[in-house]
Each structure stands twice: as C-alpha cells, then as structure tokens.
Amino acid sequence: MRVESPTSSETRRKTVHYAESNHAEYLTAFVPAVQPYVDVYKSAGFKPVRRSIRISWELTEQPARHDDVQTKELSKEHANEAAEVWVEGLRPYWDWWIEEQGGPEELKSWVKESVGTEPGWIGAFLDEKLVGLAILRPDAYGPGEARFNGAYVIPRFREQRVGSALMKATIREGHRLNQKKMKVYTLAFLDYLAPGSLLYLKSGGKIEAEYLQLQRK
Ligand SMILES: CC(C)(COP(=O)(O)OP(=O)(O)OC[C@H]1O[C@@H](n2cnc3c(N)ncnc32)[C@H](O)[C@@H]1OP(=O)(O)O)[C@@H](O)C(=O)NCCC(=O)NCCS
Numbered sequence: 001m002r003v004e005s006p007t008s009s010e011t012r013r014k015t016v017h018y019a020e021s022n023h024a025e026y027l028t029a030f031v032p033a034v035q036p037y038v039d040v041y042k043s044a045g046f047k048p049v050r051r052s053i054r055i056s057w058e059l060t061e062q063p064a065r066h067d068d069v070q071t072k073e074l075s076k077e078h079a080n081e082a083a084e085v086w087v088e089g090l091r092p093y094w095d096w097w098i099e100e101q102g103g104p105e106e107l108k109s110w111v112k113e114s115v116g117t118e119p120g121w122i123g124a125f126l127d128e129k130l131v132g133l134a135i136l137r138p139d140a141y142g143p144g145e146a147r148f149n150g151a152y153v154i155p156r157f158r159e160q161r162v163g164s165a166l167m168k169a170t171i172r173e174g175h176r177l178n179q180k181k182m183k184v185y186t187l188a189f190l191d192y193l194a195p196g197s198l199l200y201l202k203s204g205g206k207i208e209a210e211y212l213q214l215q216r217k
Pocket of ligand 1: 153
C-alpha cells in the first residue's frame with residue numbers, strides 16, 4: 001500500500017490505522033525529501049529505503065539563444081549601471097536577502113564603491129547593453145582560493161545563454177589571476193535546486209556541502 005504525502009500527523013495516523021486494519025503486507029510512503037516531512041514518517045516506524053527524483057521537460061518553450069554575448073571586466077564608468085543590474089539580477093530569488101542586507105539602496109552603494117576599484121567584476125553585454133554580471137573575489141579564502149559571489153542576469157535576458165557566458169568569463173578570469181579554486185555559497189529551495197546551482201553544476205562546479213537555513217518567529 002502506498003501513501004502519497006500526507007504530512008499532517010493526524011492524516012498519517014489514520015492512514016496507518018487503515019492499512020493495519022486491512023492487513024497490508026507493507027506500507028510505502030512517498031514524500032518530499034525534506035527533513036521535517038521525513039521525520040513525521042520516521043516517528044511512525046517508516047525507514048528510508050530509496051529516493052525518487054522528478055525531472056521535467058518543457059517541450060513547447062524554445063528560448064532564444066545568444067551566441068554574441070560579450071564579456072569584459074567592468075570599469076568605474078559602469079559602476080552605476082552595474083548597481084542597477086545587480087539588484088535587478090538578484091530578483092526574485094534573493095528578495096529576502098536584499099531585505100536582510102538593508103534594502104536595494106544599501107547594496108547599490110556597495111557596488112558603486114567596488115566596481116572599478118576592486119578586481120573581479122565581470123559584465124555581460126548584448127548590443128553594448130549590460131545585461132548581467134559576475135563577481136569573483138581572488139584570494140578571498142587564502143592564496144589562490146577565490147570566492148565567487150555569483151552570476152546574475154536581469155530577468156528578461158535569462159535563459160538565453162548569458163549566464164553561461166558569464167561562467168566561462170569568470171573561470172577564464174580565475175585562471176588569469178592564478179586562482180586554483182573558487183567557491184560559492186548559493187541558494188537551493190527545500191526540495192529542488194535553483195537555476196544558479198544548475199548553472200554552476202553545468203559549468204563544472206561540484207557540490208561540496210549542503211546547509212539548511214532555519215528560521216524562527
Ligand atoms: C542563474 C542565472 C544567472 C542563470 O542565467 P541564464 O542566463 O538564465 O543562464 P543560461 O541561459 O546560460 O543557462 C545555463 C544553465 O543554467 C540552468 N538554468 C538557467 N535557468 C534555469 C531555470 N529557470 N531553471 C532551471 N535551470 C536553469 C540550466 O542548467 C541552463 O542550461 P541549459 O539551458 O543547457 O539547460 C539566472 O537565472 C539568474 O540571474 N538568477 C538570479 C540570480 C541568482 O540566483 N544567481 C545565483 C547567485 S549565487
């Protein structure tokens with residue numbers, strides 16, 4: 001007998017009772033691989049045996065692809081534009097983080113100070129318009145160990161290969177600056193990866209560790 005994701009303990013209790021009263025040989029549950037849901041089942045005597053993954057294909061959408069994305073290091077003259085692009089490029093995935101950092105204006109003023117004075121700001125341009133950027137911090141974790149602060153593309157230019165071009169340019173820049181390794185801490189949702197993680201895995205990154213963000217109100 002198979003139980004499809006009842007996550008409340010009352011529903012789960014009724015289901016187990018129903019299965020027992022029908023003398024089911026065994027009971028299989030199928031829940032999101034998220035610890036709190038799993039714990040509900042463990043407490044009722046279920047043991048994890050294997051995982052399933054859901055994979056989907058969008059068969060009707062054929063996004064535009066640009067092979068003409070130009071990438072280059074940003075200089076002081078791009079600072080204001082870069083500030084706008086970064087905040088726009090963070091949305092909507094990082095809205096919570098923008099608020100945590102004190103709001104968009106706070107972040108923009110940091111970009112304006114940093115672009116052109118610190119190395120590692122890489123811009124992506126389509127028809128000379130800045131549409132995305134990536135941030136590499138050489139030697140941030142020690143000699144030759146860079147921190148990668150991520151790739152960001154403004155929403156209407158996503159899924160057109162701009163992110164991929166930024167990753168190529170970032171890796172090239174890492175080599176040029178004699179970096180042996182780079183690391184990023186990025187976002188994943190509870191039961192699936194965000195586009196950024198997928199882009200990073202596609203460009204050769206490997207998952208080293210996973211963390212869980214917790215919140216209490
Ligand atoms: C992550 C991001 C930079 C990707 O940029 P992009 O220009 O859309 O990326 P590309 O078109 O080059 O796509 C490259 C790969 O990224 C992944 N990807 C991009 N968008 C995706 C989406 N909506 N869902 C799932 N995977 C996605 C895919 O693996 C894709 O490869 P594929 O097209 O061969 O499947 C963009 O979604 C973004 O700006 N997100 C918000 C900012 C962010 O969270 N950045 C990470 C911060 S650490």
